[in-house]
Amino acid sequence: MAQQLLEVTDLHTQFFTRDGVVRAVDGVSFEVAAGETLGIVGESGCGKSVTALSLMRLIPVPPGKIVKGSIMFDGADVLKMDDDEVRGIRGNHIAMIFQDPMTSLNPVLTISRQISEALELHLKMDKSEARKRTIELLDLVGIPSAKKRVDDYPHQFSGGMRQRVMIAMALSCNPKLILADEPTTALDVTIQAQILDLLKNLAREFRTAFILITHDLGVVAGMTQRIHVMYGGKIVEKADTLELFANPKMPYTWGLLRSIPRLDERRKAKLVPIEGLPPDLIAPPPGCRFEPRCQYRHDICKEKEPELVHIPNSKPDHEARCWGTQEGGWLVDTDWHKEVGDERVIEEIKQEVAQLPPEPKPGDGQPPPSAI
Amino acid sequence: MLKYVIRRLLLIIPTMFFVALITFTLAHMAPGSPFDRNANRPMTQETIDRINRYYGVDKPIPEQFVIYMGNLLKGDLGLSFTKQRPVVDVIGQGIGTTFQLGVGALVFSLAFSIPLGIVSALKQNTIVDYLSMLVATIGTTIPGFVIAIFLIYIFGVGLHLLPFVGWGSWQHMVMPMFVLGLGAGGFLTRITRASMLEAIRQDYVRTARSKGLHERAVIVGHALKNALIPVATIIGPATAGLITGSFIIESLFNVPGMGRLYVISILARDYPIIMGTTLLYAFLIMMANLTVDILYGVLDPRIKVR
Amino acid sequence: MATAVTAQEQRAAELNVISRKQRSLWGDAFYRLIRNRAALVGLVVIGFAALVALFAPLIAPYDPLEQHGKDGLMEPIWTKFFGSQFTNPAYFLGSDTLGRDILSRLMYSSRVSLIIGFVPVSIVVAIGLTVGMLAGYVGGAVDDFLMRVTDVVYAFPDLLFVIIIVATLRGTALGEAYDGLLVIFVGIAVVNWVGVARLVRGQVLSVKNREFVEAARAIGAGPGRIMRKHVFPNILAPVIVTVAFAIPGAMLTEAVLSFLGIGIRPPTPTWGVMINEGFIVFSTTPWPVLLPSLCISIVLLAFTFVGDGLRDALDPRSKM
Numbered sequence: 001m002a003q004q005l006l007e008v009t010d011l012h013t014q015f016f017t018r019d020g021v022v023r024a025v026d027g028v029s030f031e032v033a034a035g036e037t038l039g040i041v042g043e044s045g046c047g048k049s050v051t052a053l054s055l056m057r058l059i060p061v062p063p064g065k066i067v068k069g070s071i072m073f074d075g076a077d078v079l080k081m082d083d084d085e086v087r088g089i090r091g092n093h094i095a096m097i098f099q100d101p102m103t104s105l106n107p108v109l110t111i112s113r114q115i116s117e118a119l120e121l122h123l124k125m126d127k128s129e130a131r132k133r134t135i136e137l138l139d140l141v142g143i144p145s146a147k148k149r150v151d152d153y154p155h156q157f158s159g160g161m162r163q164r165v166m167i168a169m170a171l172s173c174n175p176k177l178i179l180a181d182e183p184t185t186a187l188d189v190t191i192q193a194q195i196l197d198l199l200k201n202l203a204r205e206f207r208t209a210f211i212l213i214t215h216d217l218g219v220v221a222g223m224t225q226r227i228h229v230m231y232g233g234k235i236v237e238k239a240d241t242l243e244l245f246a247n248p249k250m251p252y253t254w255g256l257l258r259s260i261p262r263l264d265e266r267r268k269a270k271l272v273p274i275e276g277l278p279p280d281l282i283a284p285p286p287g288c289r290f291e292p293r294c295q296y297r298h299d300i301c302k303e304k305e306p307e308l309v310h311i312p313n314s315k316p317d318h319e320a321r322c323w324g325t326q327e328g329g330w331l332v333d334t335d336w337h338k339e340v341g342d343e344r345v346i347e348e349i350k351q352e353v354a355q356l357p358p359e360p361k362p363g364d365g366q367p368p369p370s371a372i
Numbered sequence: 373m374l375k376y377v378i379r380r381l382l383l384i385i386p387t388m389f390f391v392a393l394i395t396f397t398l399a400h401m402a403p404g405s406p407f408d409r410n411a412n413r414p415m416t417q418e419t420i421d422r423i424n425r426y427y428g429v430d431k432p433i434p435e436q437f438v439i440y441m442g443n444l445l446k447g448d449l450g451l452s453f454t455k456q457r458p459v460v461d462v463i464g465q466g467i468g469t470t471f472q473l474g475v476g477a478l479v480f481s482l483a484f485s486i487p488l489g490i491v492s493a494l495k496q497n498t499i500v501d502y503l504s505m506l507v508a509t510i511g512t513t514i515p516g517f518v519i520a521i522f523l524i525y526i527f528g529v530g531l532h533l534l535p536f537v538g539w540g541s542w543q544h545m546v547m548p549m550f551v552l553g554l555g556a557g558g559f560l561t562r563i564t565r566a567s568m569l570e571a572i573r574q575d576y577v578r579t580a581r582s583k584g585l586h587e588r589a590v591i592v593g594h595a596l597k598n599a600l601i602p603v604a605t606i607i608g609p610a611t612a613g614l615i616t617g618s619f620i621i622e623s624l625f626n627v628p629g630m631g632r633l634y635v636i637s638i639l640a641r642d643y644p645i646i647m648g649t650t651l652l653y654a655f656l657i658m659m660a661n662l663t664v665d666i667l668y669g670v671l672d673p674r675i676k677v678r
Numbered sequence: 679m680a681t682a683v684t685a686q687e688q689r690a691a692e693l694n695v696i697s698r699k700q701r702s703l704w705g706d707a708f709y710r711l712i713r714n715r716a717a718l719v720g721l722v723v724i725g726f727a728a729l730v731a732l733f734a735p736l737i738a739p740y741d742p743l744e745q746h747g748k749d750g751l752m753e754p755i756w757t758k759f760f761g762s763q764f765t766n767p768a769y770f771l772g773s774d775t776l777g778r779d780i781l782s783r784l785m786y787s788s789r790v791s792l793i794i795g796f797v798p799v800s801i802v803v804a805i806g807l808t809v810g811m812l813a814g815y816v817g818g819a820v821d822d823f824l825m826r827v828t829d830v831v832y833a834f835p836d837l838l839f840v841i842i843i844v845a846t847l848r849g850t851a852l853g854e855a856y857d858g859l860l861v862i863f864v865g866i867a868v869v870n871w872v873g874v875a876r877l878v879r880g881q882v883l884s885v886k887n888r889e890f891v892e893a894a895r896a897i898g899a900g901p902g903r904i905m906r907k908h909v910f911p912n913i914l915a916p917v918i919v920t921v922a923f924a925i926p927g928a929m930l931t932e933a934v935l936s937f938l939g940i941g942i943r944p945p946t947p948t949w950g951v952m953i954n955e956g957f958i959v960f961s962t963t964p965w966p967v968l969l970p971s972l973c974i975s976i977v978l979l980a981f982t983f984v985g986d987g988l989r990d991a992l993d994p995r996s997k998m
Contacts, residue, residue: 058582091583098582103575107674108597117593118583153673169583383829390830398846513982515930517937518971521957525964616837620934624957634838635938638845650842654833661832 003075004031005176005209006055011069013047013054016062020282024050026233028069034176037203037210039220039241041256042230045278048213051230052179055211056094057086074176092122095170099182101162105154111138112150115169122173137168141198160191164198171202177209184219196223217256221245229253232279232289235308239318249311249320251294254337288323296324296331373669380662384655389441391654392647396440399643400433440647450644454637459648463630467652469539470622470629474614476549481557481610486603489564493599494591496569504561511558517620520551537626548625552617556610564603571599604667611660615653710991717987723980731788738782739770743945746777753965754780764963774952774966775959783947784973790859790948791974794932795925795981798866803921805871810878811913815886815905824875831872840865840931845940857943862935866928877920881913888912915992922985926978933974949974 013025025047032038040048053059054066057078071078073094078086098104106114115137116130125133131150138146141164154162163183170178180199184192200223203210212223220227220241227244229237229252237250248254255274276293279285287302288294294301300323308321312332324331428436443450449459485508492501510519527534527547534543571577572595580594581587618631626632630649637645669675711717730737752766752773765772771781813821831839843865848858885891886909894904935941936950937957944951949970956966 056582058578087584087586089584090581091585096579096582098575098579100575104579106576106580106594106598108601108672109594117580117585121584155674166579169579387829387833391833394830395842398842401846401850509979509982513926513978514975515933515937515978517934517953518975521953521960521967521971525960525968529961529964612835615835619837619841620938623938635841638841639939646842650834650838653835653838657835658833 004072005034005036005074006032007070007072008051008055009070009072011051011054011071012067013050013059013064014067015064017282022281023233023284024064024281025054026281026284028230028233028235030228030235030238032177032209032211035203035207035209036226037212037224039224039227040211040213040230041215041217041220041227043215043278045281046230047233047281048230049181052096052181052211052213055179056090056096058090058096088122091118091175092173093175094177094179095173095175097163097166097170097178097180097183100186101154101159101166102186104166105162107154110151110153111157111165115165115172118169118172133172134168137172138165140171140202141165141168142194143168159187160194163187163191163195167195167198167202171206171208174206175208177211179211179213181213182215183212185214185216192219199223217245217260229256232284233281234289234321236290236321237319238308239320240315243315243318247314247318248337249314249318249325250290250322251296251324252290253320255293288321296336298323298330373666376669377662377666380665384658384662387658388651388654392441392444392651393437395647395650396437396643397433399641399646400436444651449648452637452645453642454640454645455642459644462633462645463648463652466628466630466633469627470618470631473545473548473552473618473622473627473629476545477552477556477614477617478610480549481553481560484553485557485560486564486600489561489603490568490596490599492561492565493568493572501565505565508558508561508565511554512562513558515620516551516555516617517624519554520547520621520624523547523551539627539629544625544627548621548627552614552621555617556613559610559613560603560606563606564599567602568595568599571595574598601668601671604671605664607667608657608661608664612657615656707988707991711987714983714987714990716983717991720980720983720987723976724984727788727977727980728792730785731792734782734785734789738779738785740779740782742778742783742786742947744778746773746779748777750775750777751959751963751966753963754969757965771969772963772965774955778947780952780966780969783952784949784970787947787949787952787970787973788977790942790946791929791932791977794859794862794866794948795929798863798870798928799921799924801863801867802870802874802924803917805867806874807878807917809871810875811882811905811909813875814879814882815901815909821879824872824879828872828876831869834869836869837931837934839869841935841938841940843868844935848940857946859942862932862941865935866931870924870927874917874920874924877916878913881916882909885909885912918992919985919989922981922988926981926985929974929981930978 008031009029011025011028012023015022015024028047028051030038040051042048050059050064055071055073055078057066059066066079069079073089078089081089105111112131112134115134116125116127119125119130119133120127135146135150138150143149143161143164149157154165157165163186167183183199184195187195196219199210199212202208210223212220214220224241227237227239227241228235229244229250231252237244237248237253239247239249244253245257248257252274255272258272259274261271274293279289279292285291285302287300287304288297288306291297291301304323306321306323306326308319309326310316311318311320311322311325312327320326322331323329324336326332428439431439440450447460449463451457452459452462455462488504488508492504495501524547534547535541539545572591574595577590577595580590585593615631618629619635620631621627622629622631623635630652633645634649636642637649750773751764752769753762753764754772755765755767755770758765769779769781771779771784773779774783809820809824813824844858844861847861847864891904891908894908899908932941932948933950933953936948937954939954941950942948944955952970953967953974956968956970960967
């Protein structure tokens with residue numbers, strides 16, 4: 001296999017607080033190839049943002065600390081670099097797009113200044129070159145009248161525009177890898193779509209690798225080649241995107257998929273949330289971290305933590321961290337995706353259908369009753 | 373922006389009017405006239421009446437007020453009762469000294485407090501932080517005259533290093549400026565520190581770091597610019613504090629400035645001086661507040677000064 | 679069926695893996711305050727001063743006004759070990775010019791100082807809260823009035839205003855009352871209520887448009903009830919902090935006034951008065967100045983620490 005752009009091995013990032021040591025990232029390993037878009041999905045607090053910040057060593061050193069692991073970027077270990085080298089990478093080879101463009105841009109500096117900064121620093125441009133390039137970048141990300149607006153301040157832009165500015169800032173030095181941490185969470189739904197489209201086009205045009213971090217499965221569906229699901233500081237499933245949606249092998253992933261409301265569901269169908277709360281990262285349980293909330297658990301799940309291994313009946317690089325679906329597990333070769341809840345819904349649907357007035361035969365000229 | 377400034381300047385006029393009205397009313401609420409209880413120069417009632425007539429103090433108070441305001445518009449602040457000289461002269465004499473004292477104290481406090489506040493914030497919870505916060509707390513809490521007394525005791529009486537009466541040489545200036553500056557300085561340090569602490573926790577600082585900027589560039593170019601904005605706005609209260617501080621400090625160190633003059637005049641019921649200095653102080657404070665508002669509009673691009 | 683229910687309950691119990699003890703907002707703030715050591719020390723000091731003030735008549739060795747002419751300017755008894763000739767075991771902390779026992783005077787001073795700390799501030803808060811809430815919630819004439827008054831009062835340096843009020847009213851009957859205590863109350867109250875009213879108004883304005891107020895209005899609650907039950911509890915926090923700092927402010931004002939000679943009338947002792955008197959004999963002996971200075975400094979510092987602690991404890995954003 002060609003050398004990957006990014007190889008993270010056994011990363012452990014912890015925060016030392018008064019209440020104890022929070023094991024935010026507890027043994028995470030993954031790779032990203034050049035030009036690839038990887039999605040990292042999980043709920044709040046699962047460690048996905050901390051992972052991204054760790055990659056750029058942006059973790060605030062007290063109280064945080066990367067205690068173990070290696071991050072090989074382009075063949076060099078980021079964790080072993082000195083401060084100057086790391087700064088040389090930030091904004092230059094790896095760039096980050098943050099979640100809230102409102103607070104992530106400096107309110108008292110013009111966007112021209114904020115974008116030119118990196119250009120002047122890394123590409124050694126002088127002021128006029130940097131300014132020209134800034135305007136080009138703003139055009140590229142779709143800011144209208146870029147030349148006129150380049151000296152404006154962040155508060156003079158709308159939320160979507162601000163996020164485009166952040167994207168322009170991230171792209172400015174042509175990085176090999178861009179980390180996008182919830183890039184659309186703070187935006188309206190319609191703007192979300194625009195921004196995601198923009199990112200997709202940029203990824204394709206500049207062959208930049210992306211790590212897209214989000215809690216929203218809808219966002220990663222159309223954007224990524226592969227997806228990693230994180231829970232409780234660990235990766236619990238790795239698969240190609242389509243494979244993950246079609247054939248989830250970890251109950252948590254399955255729970256995520258099921259909790260999305262669907263347009264074609266019956267109106268009476270209940271939303272099926274995942275009950276319970278995420279685990280305490282200060283004192284994580286000895287067994288599987290998802291166990292308290294899992295419908296398929298057995299005793300072993302409480303005692304021992306499963307490893308992330310290849311799962312039978314799936315594509316070759318599909319891995320999951322679950323005793324039930326692993327080789328020899330009780331969920332292998334079963335229809336575990338359909339269970340009690342589903343049967344209830346199916347029963348309800350059957351009863352409702354029985355009570356409906358008879359459908360008009362085709363050709364009656366009446367539209368059939370809508371299913372919504 | 374210009375319209376705003378003009379509007380504010382115009383608003384000063386009615387405010388000054390009310391200031392004058394209130395001060396005048398209060399001053400004249402004291403019973404008797406300023407001239408009768410004078411044990412040093414016992415006078416007959418006839419003499420007293422003549423003096424009262426001369427200074428126009430025998431007229432009914434509203435009439436006195438109108439006369440005063442009329443004169444004020446002509447630039448005439450009247451005659452000092454105790455010094456028999458035009459108020460303008462008397463104030464003019466004292467103002468230079470007080471100005472020196474005030475500016476010196478302000479410069480001293482700015483030069484020390486702002487860097488101290490910044491360093492405290494950057495090195496939060498270290499010895500440096502605790503010490504500077506201790507000093508700042510002492511400066512703001514312990515009354516100026518108490519600190520002054522301690523200093524006088526150590527440097528003046530004990531070590532005979534610095535004079536503590538009068539004005540003239542730089543040695544005379546050291547302790548008064550220091551004490552006066554300490555109060556404002558303590559306040560400044562706390563504000564700067566709090567503001568800086570908040571600024572370095574902002575998301576945009578993380579963004580700046582993520583671009584690979586050197587830490588110094590992040591602190592100075594990004595955090596500091598934001599942090600100093602609220603600090604600029606305390607110039608208003610700081611000026612007021614310096615003015616009130618000057619009363620105490622000048623009285624204590626016997627500095628011949630407006631502050632000491634003011635206190636004496638109040639006790640002596642020298643109305644023209646009281647009125648004149650009060651109006652001057654009020655004007656200064658309003659100008660300081662206006663400056664702060666303008667400064668805020670200039671420094672923070674988010675503020676549209678309407 | 680029965681087993682399913684208990685299984686469900688068991689499940690629910692298991693799911694609440696992370697649960698912390700419930701604490702009310704004020705209870706939480708209280709615990710955070712107590713955890714702050716400086717604030718705790720401050721509270722102890724204030725408590726001590728309050729006790730001294732309360733029991734002064736019982737524990738003071740002398741009447742504070744009683745003069746012993748021949749024993750003037752005695753020094754505290756420990757100075758004997760440093761070679762002082764002027765000690766008298768009858769006066770533990772020494773005596774002032776007129777032979778009055780300093781220790782007793784210090785104790786009685788705490789009474790006046792604490793009263794000056796609390797009483798005018800209570801008045802200020804009462805008036806300020808009322809006016810501020812009306813101005814903020816009802817607006818209209820009250821609001822305009824408040825804004826005009828604020829402009830004028832803010833144009834004065836606050837100490838100056840107090841000085842004028844106190845100095846000019848001193849000669850009147852009001853000034854004589856309670857040795858000038860009433861005049862000082864009036865002075866402090868008149869100047870400071872505006873600040874509180876402004877603060878309250880600002881808070882009310884920001885709370886007024888929050889959704890829970892709208893919800894209360896929607897179910898038919900009248901302005902009085904809304905102000906009492908919804909607005910008021912939510913604006914309390916900054917008001918409490920302001921009060922915590924206003925108390926030492928008032929004490930300081932009295933000390934300054936007394937030092938300048940226009941405060942409490944002698945012979946009533948306050949720390950400010952004692953400093954004033956002691957300053958005159960400063961070069962002879964520093965103790966009559968240093969001791970009350972120390973007392974007032976400690977008490978003021980205590981209040982400041984408590985005020986800071988309250989501010990941190992009540993701030994929902996501060997991590998504690």
